[in-house]
Amino acid sequence: MSGKSKVKRYLKKNSSAYIFLAPWLLGFFALTVYPMIYSLWLSFTNYNFSQPNSTVWIGFGNYAKMFGSLFGISEFTTSNGELIRTDPYYIKALTVTFKYVFISVPLKLIAALFLAMLMNQKIRGVSIYRAIYYIPTLLGGSVAIAVLWRKLFEKDGLVNLFLGVLGFVDLPSWITNPRYALGPLILLTVWQFGSSMIIFLAGLKQIPQEFYDAASVDGANPVRQFFSITIPLLSPVIFFNLVMQLIYAFQSFTQAYIIGGGRGGVLNSTLFYTLHLYIQGWAYREMGYASAMAWVLLLIIGGITFVVFKSSNLWLSYGTGE
Amino acid sequence: MGLNKKNKNKILHILTHLFIIVLGFMMIYPVLWMIISSFKPNNMIFSDPGLIPKAVTIENYISGWKGYAGTTFGRFFTNSFILCLGSVLGNLISCTMAAYAFARLKFTGKNFWFAIMMVTLMLPGQVTLVPRYIMFNTFGWVGTTLPLLAPKYLATDAFFVFLLVQFFRSLPKELDEAAIMDGCGKFGVFFRIILPLAKPALVTTSLFTFLWTWDDFMSPLLYLTKPDTYTVSRALRTFVGDAGSVANWGGALAMATLSLIPPFILFFSLQKYFVQGISTTGLKG
Numbered sequence: 001m002s003g004k005s006k007v008k009r010y011l012k013k014n015s016s017a018y019i020f021l022a023p024w025l026l027g028f029f030a031l032t033v034y035p036m037i038y039s040l041w042l043s044f045t046n047y048n049f050s051q052p053n054s055t056v057w058i059g060f061g062n063y064a065k066m067f068g069s070l071f072g073i074s075e076f077t078t079s080n081g082e083l084i085r086t087d088p089y090y091i092k093a094l095t096v097t098f099k100y101v102f103i104s105v106p107l108k109l110i111a112a113l114f115l116a117m118l119m120n121q122k123i124r125g126v127s128i129y130r131a132i133y134y135i136p137t138l139l140g141g142s143v144a145i146a147v148l149w150r151k152l153f154e155k156d157g158l159v160n161l162f163l164g165v166l167g168f169v170d171l172p173s174w175i176t177n178p179r180y181a182l183g184p185l186i187l188l189t190v191w192q193f194g195s196s197m198i199i200f201l202a203g204l205k206q207i208p209q210e211f212y213d214a215a216s217v218d219g220a221n222p223v224r225q226f227f228s229i230t231i232p233l234l235s236p237v238i239f240f241n242l243v244m245q246l247i248y249a250f251q252s253f254t255q256a257y258i259i260g261g262g263r264g265g266v267l268n269s270t271l272f273y274t275l276h277l278y279i280q281g282w283a284y285r286e287m288g289y290a291s292a293m294a295w296v297l298l299l300i301i302g303g304i305t306f307v308v309f310k311s312s313n314l315w316l317s318y319g320t321g322e
Numbered sequence: 323m324g325l326n327k328k329n330k331n332k333i334l335h336i337l338t339h340l341f342i343i344v345l346g347f348m349m350i351y352p353v354l355w356m357i358i359s360s361f362k363p364n365n366m367i368f369s370d371p372g373l374i375p376k377a378v379t380i381e382n383y384i385s386g387w388k389g390y391a392g393t394t395f396g397r398f399f400t401n402s403f404i405l406c407l408g409s410v411l412g413n414l415i416s417c418t419m420a421a422y423a424f425a426r427l428k429f430t431g432k433n434f435w436f437a438i439m440m441v442t443l444m445l446p447g448q449v450t451l452v453p454r455y456i457m458f459n460t461f462g463w464v465g466t467t468l469p470l471l472a473p474k475y476l477a478t479d480a481f482f483v484f485l486l487v488q489f490f491r492s493l494p495k496e497l498d499e500a501a502i503m504d505g506c507g508k509f510g511v512f513f514r515i516i517l518p519l520a521k522p523a524l525v526t527t528s529l530f531t532f533l534w535t536w537d538d539f540m541s542p543l544l545y546l547t548k549p550d551t552y553t554v555s556r557a558l559r560t561f562v563g564d565a566g567s568v569a570n571w572g573g574a575l576a577m578a579t580l581s582l583i584p585p586f587i588l589f590f591s592l593q594k595y596f597v598q599g600i601s602t603t604g605l606k607g
Contacts, residue, residue, distance in 0.1 A: 010430070016508045017429035024420035024439070024483065027476025032442055035453035042452060049456070115345075118338055125339075131593060132346040138589050139353065142537045143558040144578030148356045150562070151571065158355060161371040191349065195600050202601035251446055254539040261562050277448060282544065287452045294448040301446050 039291040046082060047288035049281075055288070058082050062292035066090045090293075092268050093276035100182055100272065101249040104189040109241055112193040116200035117230070130198065137194035145188070146258035150175055153184040175259060178269035185270055188255055196241050203237035204230070235316045243308055250301050253278070273297055353582075360579045364572040383580075386573030390560040391549040395577055398557040402536060405467055405553060409535040410528045412474030413482055417527060418520070420477045421486030422512050426498065436487075443480040455544060469545045470538075474531070482527045485599070489523035490516055526599035529592055533585055554581045 018025070043062055047055045058078040068076060068086030075085045115133060119126050139145050152158045155173035163171055174180045207230065215225045231238075256264075256272040263279070264271025277297070281290030359367045360382050362375045370376065387395045423429070424436050458469040477483055497519070498511050506514060517524070542556035549557075558581060561574035568574055589596060 014429045017423045017427040017432075020419045020423035020427065020508075020512070021429075021435070022419075023416040023475060024423075024477035025435075027416070027473065027478045028438070028442070031454060031473055031476060031478055032445070032450060035450035035457070038453035038456075039449055039451075115342070118342055121335075121338065123335065123338060127593075129342050129346060130597070131590075132350060134589070134596070135350050135353065138533075138585055139582055142578075142581065142585075143539050143555040144356075144581045145353075147558060147562060147568070147574050147578050148352060150568070151575070152352055156368050158352070158371050165371075198597060198600045247444060247446070251448065254537075257539070257543075258559060258562060261567070274448060277451075278540075278543075281452055281455075287456070291449075291452045294446075294451060298446055298449050301444075305444065 039294060042288045043292035043295050045288045046084075047286075047291075049285040049287045056080060056082060058084070058288075062289045063296070065289060066293065066296065087280075087289075089264070089268055089271060089276060093264070093271045093273050096182065096264075096269065096271050097250065097273040100186060100189075100252070101246060104186045105242070105245045105249050107186070107190045108193045108245060109196060109238065111190055112196035112241070113200050113234075113238070115193070116197045116204055117226075119197075119201060120204040130201070133197060134194035137192040140188065140192035141254065143254060143258055146255045149184055149188050149255070150259050176266050178265070178267040181265045181269040185252075185255055185259065189249065189252070196245065199237060199241055200234070203234050207233045235312075239308070239312050239316050243305055246304055246308070247301055250297065250304075356575050357579050360572070360576040362572070364570075367571055367575070382572035382576035385570060386561075386576040388573075389549075390552070390557055393549045393552065393557075395554070395557065395580070397550060398552050398554045399580075401467075401551060402553040402555075405470060406532045406535045408467075408471050409474045410531045412471065413477075413479055413527055413531045414524060416475050416477035417479065417482040417486055418517065418524070419512075420483045421490055422516055424483070425487045425490035426511070426516070427508060439480055439483060443484060451544075458545070464545055465547045465551065467546070467551060470535075470541050479531070482531070485527065486520065486523050489520055493519050522595065522598065525592065525595045529588060529595055530599060532588065536584060 044057055044059060045055050046058050046061065057080070061078045061082065061084050064073075064076060065084050065087050067090070068074075069088055069091055073086055075083060077083050119129055153174035154160075155171070155176075157174075159174065160171040172180060174184050211229050211233075212225055215229060220228065251274055252272055253274040256270050256275050257278070259265070260270050260275070264275060273293070274297075277290050277293045280286045280293065354373060355371070358373050358375055359370075361378050361380065362370065363377055363379050363381065366376060389395045389398060420439075424432070424439070454469070455464070458464055461468075463469050463472075493516065497515050501511050501515050536553075537555060538553075539555045539559070542553045543559070546552055546556055552560075554577075558574070558578060561570060561577070562568055
């Protein structure tokens, strides 16, 4: 009897909340939990989308396929006799992606902070400037801009026309020369610093002017003020921007796909991680392998976020300017 | 004699303005050049870095509009608009419901579920990509817009749930209590108090849902296999050949320009919601 009324009470307390939560819960289980378990399982199999019936468990085979080439292994046999060739491009994709992320994200944040500081002075027309600087972020993720970007950096593109006017000769095609091909993609990312700038601008507005006034009275020059007041007080915002941009950058796909015409560019110089994953999973239908790649990506992103979180103790300050 | 401090400040001020303007102009130059080049004859696009066209034509718009595989851009734009509006509606319904539960209702396991929701916010989508594809394929949904639309009705964009939770929490609780005193139930409070007051957050949610869906390329690439279901972003890709070469540059730039009009209109008509959305929750935009 008391058990029944307990259930009744429980239902009375929770039913309406769970009705509101129902779509999210359904989505969470059907589109997140179940797919995650499924993809973890797939990552230990040789699942191929064209022949799902011949799927067998290959243990860490897919993971060995990724990193095998690091140890000079070109093929190996799994415990149940499956012959697997190691992926000659995986390490390349990883290198390209790390290079891209760790060059573009810091540059983007520096540009964003610099412009935000310029605009934080009491100058007129900030809202117009802010709008103009946001336009690249607004449009930059689109296929349209990626197509344009390819045009700009081709051998006879706009960039070389301008450089030619400035007197440079023998200019390369920035897109097809593997030495430079990552450059346009990095530039395209840095170009979209607008939203980080707006976040910085909002953060800068929170720093009381009195701090700077007091520092001036004490004889601190602007450089000193920047490192002793602005950076420490803005550190939570910098931290937030850094984490978000890192996570976001690791998953970049569209721009590399379009600029490389669906491939990784010349000599795979722009073979982004997600692009490689897409090619493996959808062009070659090796979805077991693609799942394993996705899990490694998750671990990389999780690991880097963790390191940033941990290291933030050293430089993050939530205090009042100490 | 030298400059006094006031004049020095003034000059510094002007230089700052000048710097911001020049850099800003350089930043949007490529976009301006694209818009103007889309009106240049095909053979002049390559040779002319300037903004003032020597000849004007709408030829590129005519040739580009023809589209791909017999489907015109009229169809692609219609597809994109339908998909975007459907996604906005989905997110508005499902995300507000979840956010209301998290922000206002008491229930067992609330903190647990909220923590889970925050974790999904950081989860890279690639981990669920393959299984979702296999799952939607067994439903027979590959080739339709359902794999793109259905998740929006299940609040999978945790970012908006988070944004709405933050906003709902900022609304005064006394209003709920007063409404309950007047005989409103939890549903009444949701529809009559919370939703009408949350208009700014609803606009931000709609705005970014629209833009992200408009720009989304990977999902259309995976799921929209038939040309007559292509969205604009998927269709633009057809201008780029497999090795990355482009045959009809004029048409590509013309259609690219057209594809940027909806984001532009939204941005300039709803600018304050953009700034609000970005600076309060750090939307990546």
